[in-house]
Amino acid sequence: MSSLTIRAVSTDADYEAWRSVRLAVYPYERTATLAELKSRASADRQLFVVERDGVLVAAGGLIPSSIGGTGSVAPWVLPDFRRQGIGAELLAYLVGEARRRGFPAASGNADDAGSAAFAERYGFVEVDRQVEQVRAIGDEPAAVAPLGVSLVTVAERPELWREAYEPLGLPGVADMAVSAPMKVSLAEWEDEWLGEPSATFLAIDDATGDLIGTAGLILDTDQTDRAENAFTTVRRDWRGRGVASAVKRATLHWAANKGLREVYTWTQRGNADMRRLNEYLGYATRTISVRLEQTL
Known part of the structure; x- marks a missing residue:
């Protein structure tokens, strides 16, 4: 059975792979540049790429949120690899990392009903909404x-x-x-x-x-x-x-x-x-x- 590899971003190629997933998931939003990501890199800001049998399938992050001191988790799966359990495994990994680091809560954003329902299935509850204009x-x-x-x-x-x-x-x-x-x-x-x-x-x-x-x-x-x-x-x-x-x-x-x-x-x-x-x-x-x- 094929298995996922979740590893921390470390090289320029990793950063670009991470960017490519975010661009695919959020084409309507700006994604930070390679230079910005590298300049903001620290032990507190964890970025991950996810591969299955050597193929990039997802990416994510765990970053301290400026709202309420929570750990902001972001599990993003490329469209061609959704509904295969990858998002659930990545989310569980990120929440586990947030717990290990002592965050009082994990937080995240969902821009569509399907993503919100997915998060709610794994114990997340709605606390706020943002409006894009x-x-x-x-x-x-x-x-x-x-x-x-x-x-x-x-x-x-x-x-x-x-x-x-x-x-x-x-x-x-x-x-x-x-x-x-x-x-x-x-x-x-x-x-x-x-x-x-x-x-x-x-x-x-x-x-x-x-x-x-x-x-x-x-x-x-x-x-x-x-x-x-x-x-x-x-x-x-x-x-x-x-x-x-x-x-x-x-x-x-x-x-x-x-x-x-x-x-x-x-x-x-x-x-x-x-x-x-x-x-x-x-x-x-x-x-x-x-x-x-x-x-x-």
Whole structure:
């Protein structure tokens, strides 16, 4: 009987194999580049490739989640090898690793009913949902900032992204409507939360010089005509005054100038305000993703 081999990613070829599985499973989402995966590699971030008789059939990962301190598990099986028990074996392996490492719970996301039902069969329960909204790019006008507000890019003022961590990053993350408290370190903020610097806009209060808002884009090297919205937030005392609309319109104008076809974004189920803003700006809902957890 053929058996599965689950092994940790170690070589560039392994990383590319891992990427190929994720691209096949999530063609509508951006996948991290080889350089990004290698730069973020650590003992805490475990990536795996799965082979059967030397043939790549699946991939997965166990990564600490910024939500609730859980271990985020991702069992992905290539379409041609599904319904053969591979996903169940890989999921059991990842959950076992999460338990061994002392995570209080394992968590994961399912973007379709079949995947959610699969997770529930193995003890996962729904705790939250995320909504994907997509925006086709056309002839986008330049953004107009509210009176007394200026917009700059991180490419123009790179030092401002680190400075934005405390006034924008920490409170913005705290306000995210997630199922458990979310934590983002300064190192993560400077690396994983920064999109393309020339497409990451910061709003500045002209009177005080304070940073009051941000929005950006993360480019996709595999599908270069699309981008994902990066973190969007506005300082609490400036909300409802047109800042969020201005910084997001700035990203759409940038996307149009670069010839992008679409941008997409994810918001939590409880973040109705951001979804309404996106709808006002022309975004439409495409995918509902279910977040599931299993207490270990």
